Amino acid sequence: MDEVFEMFSFFGGLVNSLVIILIHCLLAIIKYVTPMTLWPKKSVAGEIALVTGSGSGIGREVSLSLAKRGCHLVLWDINDEGNQETGRMVRSLGAEANVYKCDVTDREAVYKVAKSVETEVGKVTILVNNAGIVSGRQLLDLSDEDIAKTFDVNTLAHFWTLKAFLPSMMEVNRGHVVTVSSVLAEVGIPRCSDYCASKAAVKAMHQAVAREMIIKRKDIHFTLVCPYLVKTGLFEGTSTRYEWLLNTMTPEYVGKKIVESIQTEQDHLYLPYLIQAGVLLEHVLPFRGQLVMEDFLGACAAMQTFTGRKKD
Template identity: 50%
Template sequence: MFQYVFGIPFTLLKFLLLWFWGTLKRLIPYALRWKKSIANEIVLITGGGSGIGRQTALYFARAGATLVLWDVNPDGNAETARLVRDCGMKAYTYTCDVTKREEVYRVAQRVKEEVGTVFILVNNAGIVSGKQFLHLTDEEIIKTMDVNTMAHFWTLRAFLPDMVRSNQGHVVTISSLLGESAVGGLSDYCTSKFAVRGLHDAILREMSVLDSQVKCTVVCPFGVSTGMFDGVKLRHEFLLPFMAPEYVGRKIVQAVLTDTEVLYLPPYVQLLVIAKTILPTSAQLVLEDIIKLNEATKTFTGRRQDTPKKEN
């Protein structure tokens, strides 16, 4: 039987109120939004040694958090830690290959023993091959899926149970606009980001069923100038410009502080997601051809060949 409030079924009233509040919240400037405190919270960032990972760490440090940095590059990790300490906050570095399940579990246990319980997990590490599907090797496909998708399973299994037991925490998933609208030349990357968005959305719903206070934020940027997509060329680039990692890092931390569930960067790219649900595929292809979106990786170089092409 339905419960009624003022003659309106409670479930319907709740749906309408949450719909109204969610829409209103998007229109409220960040400066006017309620922000939670993360002072002295332990934040773990995978791929913390450069790019988005580094800038996100710095903004978390400015918000008063303690940083735990994971990366396969110890030198980059050490530099991020130095910058965090320059902000007056603690930073701990661990060299960890997130594609190796047992290594993730082992290093996670060290973090719990040496630093404490992680209550904010930022799954950021990622790679891109930048090749057409017919030119990909089996090894490249597997590596992309291992770093961009499977690693999220291992870190979540390592840290999410502690958050659920404590009934607090925040999971941040760095996905991509290409996890909602695919492009040619990035088939393995798009697949990995579609998959990780699905994982994130499922976890969010499981937390809802548990009535857990663990929050979830998924970040969907179009392109970030970390070097990962060097060489990619679009016609009319002003329509979809690449963003500075400093801007992305700041927006990620703002999203966590305000418990924002979905963050599109730049914000207007959400219109492209909406357009995809409305327009027939043939019309989508015409629009994509205007900016040569599906040919953009023909000039892809990525980072220097002696440096891993990492998203972080």
């Protein structure tokens, strides 16, 4: 009798789960085909938003976009000059900004500056983990220090900032965490072994922590951002075969879309949207099939002309 009951319970739970999954799939399709500008958006006015890597590129544009929506910005970057400039730009928009020089790879520095932020500004309720680096060299040309640095910035720094700010979000039961990963978290390409691995790792970490908060029933939202090429200088010199198909995006566009994803509480943001078709194929095709598609698009040769961001 117990076995029969267990069987009925299993099939009942299975049918219930499949129905709920179908509903979520339909909602996702509706969201996908509806322009984000038409989605209902929550207000972020008055929220304290901390952005790492805010001294330039995507981090700066996210900060400016949040400022336009009434957030109080906390700006973190190791590049103090660029970060101070972002602070001035934020204030010119009528928003408040507190600027901190912080090396996010130094966990003790992260914890120390985080305490200063809570004392001087208040509890952070929006955290945008954006800081990142790329080396652009083949595995055997990378020094051990290069590999460690890539993971320090692109992966481990996320652990330190989350450990610093997630407890206060849990305390007030409100918050939003944005993890800027990459499309290259989905597939490895030549001369990006350390970068791809670091972005894949931070993607997995993001997904695990998001589930931890759901289990704890905390009203903290998580958005994973996976952009394609962005004109920030990070991937300077990189080229693709069909630019018109998957064009390089501006930091302004990406920054705006990231803030819209916060306001619409998206779980994932792939940019440009068409890249999701490529990601789906990477997961469906066999390895050799993936290579054929990547060769057609010129993906494997993309980093051959890489120069990287110019240093002063």
